[in-house]
Amino acid sequence: MEETIRRFKAHLAKMHAYEHALGVLYYDAETVMPKAGGEGLGGTVGVLSEESYRLSTAPELREMLKTLLENRAALDDVTRREAEELSENMERMEKIPMEEFVAYQMAQSEASRVWHEAKPANDYAAFEPHLAKLIDYQRRFAGYMRPELPAYDALLDQYEKGLTMQTLDAYFADIRAKLLPVIHAIAKRGRKIDTSFLQKEFPIWKQRQLSDYIMQVMTIDRACCAIGEVEHPFTTGFNKRDIRITTHYHADDLLSSFYSVVHEGGHALYELNTGDDLFCSPLGTGASMGIHESQSRFFENIIGRSEAFLRFVFPKMQELFRAELAGVTPHMLYLAANRSEPSLIRTEADELTYSMHIMVRYELEKKLIAGELSTKELPEAWNALYREYLGIDVPDDTRGVLQDSHWSGGMFGYFPSYSIGSAYASQIYAAMQKDIDVPALVGKGELAPVVDWLTEKIYRFGCMKKPAELIENACGVPFDPTYYTDYLTKKYSEIYGL
């Protein structure tokens, strides 16, 4: 038994090594690789993915897992959960033929490269065949993994266990019913919020200093966390001692990168504070995409867009941008940071209209995966839904269907977790408020108690608990989305004087 555990841990270390290397290759490709480097990258990613796949479906691993799970009671908690996770994963993976998996990885790498060129060029036609290929792979993979489920449910389940179209259809209908009235009220009778003072040139080399400052306020240890620059910001990590966030600086927009850093910083805090006992273990990461997004959106919206936070960071902003922010008060900044208006770009959407963007993607993904919509028809369908849900016309694919990196990364079923994450975040915030006075602490720039609370209730567990368990553990009650609609209704009614 001891020998099996030793061999199992050695096997995990090997699997971790391939994921680590593939992760660094991906991060490097997005941040610093010269463009033509993509030509040689696909082959390398293919070779490493093949070995990674082989390791996670290896007969010797199956045999070790069998021994371990037959002796479940004799295992420590971490080893037991590792064995359970890998066993589930193995079952899923074994159903995908290896050659198809490797071919998919290469197709994905190529699609990503093409998307990087197609987006700025407004060239959906160039990207379309690659997207069609990825959807085809994903649909087939869904069928292999969970033949008993509709394909899109199988994909949703990968990112948030147990999430289904049935739940989401009801969830979005509810949010739409409660939040659309607020959105309409703002359009009709909300006060006008001035954001003109943000339309200036904010030199990027100074914005970089602001990023450093925000990361420091957020208690992010830079010895364990780097920041890179990319087209579409994301966070990745290889273990709790090496996390990478990214941002995109716009010279004419101060708050875009500011909130990217706060958002990605939330993801980073989760990873940085997983338990030491899970270092380099497959369990040493976030429990699910939804829980991960709850943390990024908690920091971005609930903390980062609070008046307390903006009052605290304002002096630093003034120091960096004295001339640009002349005559601006923290309250003006607070209102500007929370202005709500239907818009084109998801990542720059306000907190209130954000879920409408997710709904567009949700409806389209459902149809793409079900084969009810072709990739050729996609831009038109995208534009129609933006008109329907957000009331606006999409002027080009750059700001339309090409705006997100997710689909070029083969991620279908991921978007809904952003919305679910926001709902989790509101509920977590309500629970946290019972223990500590968050606005008072944030107003003094003391985020450590907030991070400590989250570490105690959520972060340290990594994947040791399932999403539903974590929410109940942190909040004392099961998941309840009304915290979300209550929070938004209250916040936006105050801001807009409804």
Next chain:
Amino acid sequence: MEETIRRFKAHLAKMHAYEHALGVLYYDAETVMPKAGGEGLGGTVGVLSEESYRLSTAPELREMLKTLLENRAALDDVTRREAEELSENMERMEKIPMEEFVAYQMAQSEASRVWHEAKPANDYAAFEPHLAKLIDYQRRFAGYMRPELPAYDALLDQYEKGLTMQTLDAYFADIRAKLLPVIHAIAKRGRKIDTSFLQKEFPIWKQRQLSDYIMQVMTIDRACCAIGEVEHPFTTGFNKRDIRITTHYHADDLLSSFYSVVHEGGHALYELNTGDDLFCSPLGTGASMGIHESQSRFFENIIGRSEAFLRFVFPKMQELFRAELAGVTPHMLYLAANRSEPSLIRTEADELTYSMHIMVRYELEKKLIAGELSTKELPEAWNALYREYLGIDVPDDTRGVLQDSHWSGGMFGYFPSYSIGSAYASQIYAAMQKDIDVPALVGKGELAPVVDWLTEKIYRFGCMKKPAELIENACGVPFDPTYYTDYLTKKYSEIYGL
């Protein structure tokens, strides 16, 4: 036979993938990885190195190589040379026990991490046990690989085939005999060269723009070549479409990074212009360390420190640093860029005294590998040789024995190739001058004909020719170091009015 070739090429692609991944991990660690990331990196490097080692010594590869080399006449040139290279490499590798090789890779990764902390902290004691370990490994590896040779000759041979202590002892004695008189004459009766106008603050964000400009003048295609920032500049590449140079910016020194970029740019041009038929082949890289250094030092010294080049780039420098360079003329800059004075730091040494720095390292490496000098005694021996060869006192280990990254990277026997490279470069320059008027072209900023000449004579061959063949191919005569001493004597006699 066709099937063997197909399998051989697939095996090469796999080997290439691991080298590619390990290369990116290394580059990432040096440029962007957060410091604590080193803790999890060693394990990953160990796993990939083990597989990389397994592939290069795999029984199926041995059998393929046997078949291929028995049918040598039926192979195209590239496949034949690939088989020869790998066969030699395999013989060498097979002599190193796998566990020792893997343990070495991890020890090297750790030594590198420690050196990064020890250098700024002037803490040789922290680095010393790691260095001792690496030397021990290298000495043993030398014995495994070439038991018939003195250990240091075996190490030299890795970087420059056929190079021996016998050759180098004579070579350095000759250089010392011819160049020391010039160095002494400058000290006694050379004109004083003013460099005070370089002791200013040159903002790093502007220096970054200068780097972009220099790379453009050098005809370096940025779609295939990135630039990163590190402690000690180096160049790495994964294939001709993805080359990475690095530099280190000093806010109070304009020329340090400037010449790092020109130097590393020379390495990059070589890799970028290897033949398309060698893309992702093990032959698609420089022929040897000496030839590689000949290119970096050709661009750094012969082109980059020529009056023609500095006259051409001067307007751009003025544009970026108008206030800082007020009253400076291109000729003043030329003299300043070529000021010769014994100094502490190899990478910032002038062209004339540079080989003295190499001689120090050469003498020390010989003794360390022979076991005639311990790592504990090394700083004292280093300081003594700097006094003897360069006439200066070393104030601390940061600027002494800890200054270079090579030893922490396990590279012993590499340094002499810098000096040999300079000698190659002078001979190549003399041959090039017969075909094209280099200073006239450089004065107009037209470096393309220079790069084309080098591509035609050297670059495109990659590893298809051996160093000695390449020199004879480019120059029409075998290697002759007197071009080097002639070139330096002439250049420095003029500059100093001897």
